[in-house]
Amino acid sequence: MSTTQSLEQAPFHNSFVDELRGEATFDKKPRQVPGYHYSRVEPTPVRDPRLLAWSDDLATFLGLTRPSERGAAVNALAGNLVTESMKPFAARYGGHQFGNWAGQLGDGRAMSLGELTATDGSSWEIQLKGAGPTPYSRRADGRAVLRSSLREFLCSEAMYYLGVPTTRALSLVATGDEVVRDMFYNGNARPEPGAIVARVAPTFVRFGNFQILLALGEMDNLRALADYVIRHQFPELGEPSPAVYVRWFEEVCRRTAIMIAHWMSVGFVHGVMNTDNMSILGLTIDYGPYGWLEPYDPDWTPNTTDFGGRRYAFGQQPRVALWNLMQLGQAISPLVNDIQELNPALQLYVDTLATTRHAMMLRKLGLTDKATEQDQKLIEELEQALTESEVDMTLFFRHLSHAAPRLLAEGGSEAETWRELLAAAAYSMAPNEEQKLVEWLQSYLQRLRQETATPDAIRALMLAANPKYVLRNYLAQQAIEAAEADDLTLLNRLMTVLKTPFAEQPEHDDLAAKRPDWAREKPGSATLSCSS
Numbered sequence: 181m182s183t184t185q186s187l188e189q190a191p192f193h194n195s196f197v198d199e200l201r202g203e204a205t206f207d208k209k210p211r212q213v214p215g216y217h218y219s220r221v222e223p224t225p226v227r228d229p230r231l232l233a234w235s236d237d238l239a240t241f242l243g244l245t246r247p248s249e250r251g252a253a254v255n256a257l258a259g260n261l262v263t264e265s266m267k268p269f270a271a272r273y274g275g276h277q278f279g280n281w282a283g284q285l286g287d288g289r290a291m292s293l294g295e296l297t298a299t300d301g302s303s304w305e306i307q308l309k310g311a312g313p314t315p316y317s318r319r320a321d322g323r324a325v326l327r328s329s330l331r332e333f334l335c336s337e338a339m340y341y342l343g344v345p346t347t348r349a350l351s352l353v354a355t356g357d358e359v360v361r362d363m364f365y366n367g368n369a370r371p372e373p374g375a376i377v378a379r380v381a382p383t384f385v386r387f388g389n390f391q392i393l394l395a396l397g398e399m400d401n402l403r404a405l406a407d408y409v410i411r412h413q414f415p416e417l418g419e420p421s422p423a424v425y426v427r428w429f430e431e432v433c434r435r436t437a438i439m440i441a442h443w444m445s446v447g448f449v450h451g452v453m454n455t456d457n458m459s460i461l462g463l464t465i466d467y468g469p470y471g472w473l474e475p476y477d478p479d480w481t482p483n484t485t486d487f488g489g490r491r492y493a494f495g496q497q498p499r500v501a502l503w504n505l506m507q508l509g510q511a512i513s514p515l516v517n518d519i520q521e522l523n524p525a526l527q528l529y530v531d532t533l534a535t536t537r538h539a540m541m542l543r544k545l546g547l548t549d550k551a552t553e554q555d556q557k558l559i560e561e562l563e564q565a566l567t568e569s570e571v572d573m574t575l576f577f578r579h580l581s582h583a584a585p586r587l588l589a590e591g592g593s594e595a596e597t598w599r600e601l602l603a604a605a606a607y608s609m610a611p612n613e614e615q616k617l618v619e620w621l622q623s624y625l626q627r628l629r630q631e632t633a634t635p636d637a638i639r640a641l642m643l644a645a646n647p648k649y650v651l652r653n654y655l656a657q658q659a660i661e662a663a664e665a666d667d668l669t670l671l672n673r674l675m676t677v678l679k680t681p682f683a684e685q686p687e688h689d690d691l692a693a694k695r696p697d698w699a700r701e702k703p704g705s706a707t708l709s710c711s712s
């Protein structure tokens with residue numbers, strides 16, 4: 181039987197530091213770090229660390245006890261206490277930002293403390309985001325503000341409970357220090373409360389960790405990093421060899437496809453899919469200017485920094501992930517005999533994404549039997565009709581999950597049912613848009629009638645595929661404003677509700693409501709920048 185312990189007593193191991201090449205000067209001066217995978221760093225202490233939020237389930241899995249508001253464990257989560265077994269480091273990586281090679285980036289404010297062994301024997305890296313400057317901070321301060329930290333904490337856990345591959349968050353700690361940010365880069369810098377998230381993943385290695393090594397011609401380091409990742413994270417592939425590197429790239433492509441399919445299925449827009457924000461494990465990483473679709477719109481992004489090109493808009497995500505995988509392929513190409521050997525993996529990405537998205541959409545629509553070519557047409561017509569109107573994606577599918585099986589089971593007026601559904605889900609509705617959606621709903625119902633499953637089984641399938649609760653942008657913003665005024669009620673409520681996003685939880689109906697009018701254009705709710 182495993183026992184739980186407080187974080188400051190937990191034994192860390194340090195495979196990344198022990199097995200890869202590190203610069204050991206502890207010098208924080210911003211600089212290029214050629215020749216190394218990481219730099220050893222010391223977190224910079226903060227004034228008054230205080231625990232704001234804690235992920236009980238994740239902690240239990242890691243064998244950690246819940247800390248009190250202040251004390252040794254919280255000090256460790258804030259970087260004020262480095263225990264003997266921790267060997268903190270900042271990883272060196274590069275990346276393409278908005279399609280342009282940006283050279284060395286690296287953990288400029290994130291630092292890993294080491295790895296913990298969970299109750300099932302698996303190994304998890306614990307990383308503080310906002311723990312102070314590192315050699316990779318360039319001209320920035322190494323800190324993070326409460327607003328962006330709260331968004332990362334809440335959303336990464338919400339994604340986990342939605343079943344989306346993601347890094348996780350263990351704690352949210354207020355630092356007691358102020359951090360100056362110009363939230364919209366418009367000359368209005370102001371002090372904001374600082375915070376640190378402790379996030380958790382098997383590894384935080386990104387595509388960019390490989391890219392920087394190719395860019396500087398560090399072939400031994402490139403191979404060593406690939407071997408480290410394969411041995412620790414993909415042991416089922418066998419001992420590294422040219423053939424295994426190809427299979428590994430295939431596996432990264434496959435996992436990335438599954439992650440993107442999930443994003444598209446729940447309406448998640450990452451916002452900054454730079455190659456330094458792509459996990460080698462196919463996990464959602466870096467919760468910055470992300471957002472959730474409200475009106476279904478492939479062209480939507482919340483990221484004001486991307487308003488010019490909309491490179492990272494909702495509908496672009498499948499293509500951008502492929503582009504990013506091509507950059508990764510380029511980066512690891514010296515490890516294989518012939519770069520052409522990596523091409524099938526890119527095709528595997530395309531195929532896996534298509535089949536996974538299709539299967540997920542069929543589940544969202546309660547369709548199982550006799551999936552036919554017509555079903556693909558039905559899906560495309562729905563996406564078209566939703567795009568042309570102003571209908572909330574989450575509400576549309578959730579209401580459909582109740583309404584369609586009810587018509588199958590009880591009959592009743594189809595016209596009336598569709599009118600109610602669209603009234604509940606639409607922000608506005610022109611007559612021609614309504615007509616198109618109703619026509620779609622009619623043909624959909626005909627198709628649904630061919631299913632052999634009972635209406636109850638169809639309803640259960642749909643309710644398990646169409647979440648009732650997602651972290652709507654304005655809800656996160658409300659939780660932030662309350663937390664900045666020391667009121668954690670909404671944060672706590674969201675943490676509870678988002679743990680079972682597919683359950684009805686009628687006492688929390690207000691958190692599943694349509695976005696209110698005031699939130700339509702409000703900064704923080706409708707728009708976000710990279711300032712964090």
Ligand SMILES: Nc1ncnc2c1ncn2[C@@H]1O[C@H](COP(=O)(O)OP(=O)(O)OP(=O)(O)O)[C@@H](O)[C@H]1O
Nearest residue numbers: 285286287288289290317320321322323466467468
């Ligand atoms: N306040 C900051 N201080 C130092 N470096 C920063 C700061 N904000 C961002 N950076 C660095 O700028 C680069 C791009 O930042 P980006 O916004 O993608 O990442 P991030 O939000 O800091 O962190 P992560 O990707 O680890 O979640 C990264 O190298 C990041 O470490």
Ligand SMILES: [Mg+2]
Nearest residue numbers: 456457465466
């Ligand atoms: Mg990042």
